[in-house]
Amino acid sequence: MTKKIADFFALEGNYPDLDAEGAVARLSQAIQCRTINYADHSLTDYSEFDKLHAHMKASYPHIMRAGVFERLGHHAVLITLPGSDETLRPCLYMSHQDVVPVVEGTEQDWTYPAFSGAVADGFIWGRGTLDIKNQVFGVLEAAEYLLARGRTFRRTAYLAFGDDEETLNTGALAISDHLKAQGVTLEFVLDEGGGKIESGAAFGAPDLSIAQVDLMEKGYADLELTVRSIGGHSSRPYGGTSLTHLACAIADIVRSPFPVRLNPAMMGAFETLAPYITAEPLKTLTRDVRANADAIAAYCYQSPALFPFVTTTIAPTVIQGSSRACNVxxxxxxxxxxxxxxxxDTVENVMAHCRAAVQDPTVELRYQQANDPSATARRDGYGYRTVVDSMRRYYPDVVFVPSMTVGATDAHQYEQICDTCLRCSPFMVEPEEAASGVHGTNERILVRAYLQGIRVLIDLMEHANL
Structure with a gap:
């Protein structure tokens, strides 16, 4: 894809009275709040979240007058903008306030300090500009824009911002439980996800530019393996060291791959892309996606770009406990x-699979944490259609494809009150920028991209809420 991200933008002249300079300044100030949340809450400086909440309240007076601001759980935020038509199910625009820390020792690698919120070279710089205070404040900007111009909401809107998406997901769950207790069911949820425009080459459509609308997310598990030993001198390794047993167990699991399948979200992806696919064998196989699902999945499994979409992945990441001395x-x-x-797959069957793969009875297996895959959102209803229509208006040369995220978001916490949880950010970024900036160094967002995302959200709220 030779086009730059801004080449895909359309209708940038819409909402000419949008306070672009103010929107950029407000995001910049939000980036300066160091809202790093640790799994061990004793390490979290919640005064930074307090500063962010004060910034929200001071910056969006029409939202604060029209809505109800609540802090739930620890520091999760729920803002309710009540609609006039109680027969319409509410929608929920969500994101998260927390960010990941900067890797120690890399601070000097940033062009501008990570929490400076610098506005320079056409970008807003800093931790959270892509993941994902841009969406927190973009949602607030869109709602404030409409309310400040006297627009009234027919459909209730919830603006929901968790405080620990990067760690425990308890903030989003607190909001979801709070709404469930009130008997609320939602028309749709819009969360982070996608946010890139990239070539369709991996799907056999090299001449196409695509963006994902993620309908589901994979499950997550940290599987801990433990081997116990009294150790001793390395001249007497009878029966193998604990490291030997551990290494063999890791290899056993890695060499026992999980089943390969084309799930409903990926079936939707290939059905959507079928008219554009020119490369074989996918061109032939996608003439009937459902009949050829196994063959398509097998093809994906051999592709570095596509294999995470069709199987449970196995990534050994940590090993610890050895001596620093080579003869111990x-x-x-x-x-x-x-x-x-x-x-x-489920947490239970994955554990059973791993236990069966490990032939050594001395190896202990347990989950440090684990959750099942999410449900798959509907793509045949009002929510999916309305979100994608707004996206298409502002990115008309992009094909929006139902897909899935191989990472994790807060959206799955809302499945108990919504059957259409969509992960699709309107803030577009170059794929290379996302790869290096999200959780990395020199995280930044193009000013034009931030403003374009706000326009998409204003348009979406106009169609869904007014």
Missing amino acids: MPQDMQAVINLRLADG
């Missing part, structure tokens, strides 16, 4: 394998 056998050792569970 280790005592107790642990390793962690990170697994991302495909649709069709």
Whole structure:
């Protein structure tokens, strides 16, 4: 794809009275709040979240007058903008306030300091500009724009911002439980996801530019393996060291792949792309996606870009417990394998699969944490159609494709009150920028991209809420 991201933007002249300079300044100030949330809450500086909440309240007076601002859980935020038509199910626009820390030792690698919120070279710089205070504040900008111009909401809108998406997901769950207790069911949820325009080459459509609308997310598991030993001198390794047993167990699991399947979300992707696919064998196979689902899945499994979409992945990530001395056998050792569970697998059957793969009875297996894959959102109803229509208006040369995220978001926490949880950010970025900036160094968003995302959200709210 030779086009730059801004080349895909349309209707940038819409909403000419949008306070572009103010919107950029407000996001910049939000980036300066160091809202890093740790799994161990004793390490979290919640005064930074308090500063962010004060910034929200001061910056969006029409939202604060028209709506109800609540802090739930620890520091999750729910803003209710009541609609006049109680027969319409509400919709929920969500994102998260927390960001990941900067990797120690890389601070000097940033062009501008990570929490400076610098506005320079056509970008807003800093941790959270892509993941994902841009969406928190973009949602607020869109709602404030409409309310400040006297527009009234027919459909209730919830603006929901978790405080620990990067760690425990308890903030989003607190909001979801709060709404469930009130008997609320939602028409749709819009969360982060996608956010890139990229070539369709991996799908056999090299002449196409695509963006994902993620309907589901894979499950997540950290599988801990432990081997116990008294250690000793390395000249007497009878029966193998604890490291030997641990390494063999890791290899056993890695060499026992999980089933390969084309799930409903990916079937939708190939059905949507079928008219544009020119490369074989996918051109022939996608003439009947459902009949050829196994063959398409097998093709995807051999593709570095597509294999995470069709199977549970296995990634050994941690090993610890060995001695620093080369002639000392280790005592107790642990390793962690990170697994991302495909649709069709569960926490229980993945554990059974791994136990069966490990032939060594001395190896202990347990989950540090684990959750099943999410449900798959509907794409045949009002929510999907309305969101995609707004996206298409502002990115008309892009084909929006139902898909799935191989990572994790807060959206799955809302499945108990919504059957259309969509992960599709309107803030578009170059794929290379996303790869290097999200959780990395020099995270930044193009000013034009931030403003374009706000326009999409204003348009979506006009069609869904007014």
